[in-house]
Amino acid sequence: MTGVGIASSEAFCDMISERLSHEGFTLRLRPGQHLVDDLGADSLVVLEYGMALQDLGFRVDLQTFNPELLNTDIAYKRWIELRVAAVATATGQAAAPG
Numbered sequence: 001m002t003g004v005g006i007a008s009s010e011a012f013c014d015m016i017s018e019r020l021s022h023e024g025f026t027l028r029l030r031p032g033q034h035l036v037d038d039l040g041a042d043s044l045v046v047l048e049y050g051m052a053l054q055d056l057g058f059r060v061d062l063q064t065f066n067p068e069l070l071n072t073d074i075a076y077k078r079w080i081e082l083r084v085a086a087v088a089t090a091t092g093q094a095a096a097p098g
Helices: 009-022 043-055 072-091
Strands: none
């Protein structure tokens, strides 16, 4: 999972949902949802979700997981920030302050 082609928060949620379904979980993430509060995810789902975020380039420490990332809108915003920073680094430009 590289994250190439993610053009919206819906596509971001779909990609994560697909990853979770390959691991045997049938959660359908949507923008604005909280993985635990809205979908009732248990710790195993949260672990798989954290690994999916790692695959997308997040620096996620699974032992000290940032609970803010359980909100799909926050996770998507952070992913966009990672992509902007990566492009800026690749092109030798400074990323705009967030």
